Amino acid sequence: MAAEYVGTVEDAAMVRCGGCGREMVCRELADGEKCLCRHCHHLQVLRRRNGSGMGYRAFLALACACLAAVALAGFSLCFLYLSGTGRVSWFLPLCASMMLVVGAPSFLLTRRRNLALLAASLYLPLSLWSFLWSLAPGVDWEYEGSMGWSALFFLALACLGFYIYGRDLRTLARC
Numbered sequence: 001m002a003a004e005y006v007g008t009v010e011d012a013a014m015v016r017c018g019g020c021g022r023e024m025v026c027r028e029l030a031d032g033e034k035c036l037c038r039h040c041h042h043l044q045v046l047r048r049r050n051g052s053g054m055g056y057r058a059f060l061a062l063a064c065a066c067l068a069a070v071a072l073a074g075f076s077l078c079f080l081y082l083s084g085t086g087r088v089s090w091f092l093p094l095c096a097s098m099m100l101v102v103g104a105p106s107f108l109l110t111r112r113r114n115l116a117l118l119a120a121s122l123y124l125p126l127s128l129w130s131f132l133w134s135l136a137p138g139v140d141w142e143y144e145g146s147m148g149w150s151a152l153f154f155l156a157l158a159c160l161g162f163y164i165y166g167r168d169l170r171t172l173a174r175c
Contacts, residue, residue: 015175017042019113021056026175038174040113041165056113063109063118067102070122074098074129085138094132100125116168120161127154 016023019042026035026046035044078098082091104121133139134147
């Protein structure tokens, strides 16, 4: 995400964070360098062009729309499972894990706007939901292991996201 270039103040670049919208002074950054916002940990790339990148309102709207789409798809599958099998004992854990899938990134979105962290917080509970879905009786998959393997894939994506977030925290400067 490119930081929106606002102007200069005494040989320092003024940029607007693409995650929280606050204006910050980046004294030590050159054009094209990366840093993290001190407040929300949103990844900033300084660009000297006006209007480059997505603003913080567009980022929030896109993140909320994507989370709403995931929630709609996941809860639809849970309710279709309930209506198809009638097993409340499996519907409740599936629905609870889908609440975690949507709730964890939503909670983090109010505090941190780092895309790697948000993706990792989505994929970790999604791996649990996929694993539960693979064990649910009455689904009748043609290949039963496909959802089990997808759970491992989502878990690997979550680990990768947490690794990238931790690496960025250690190596990048804060503006």
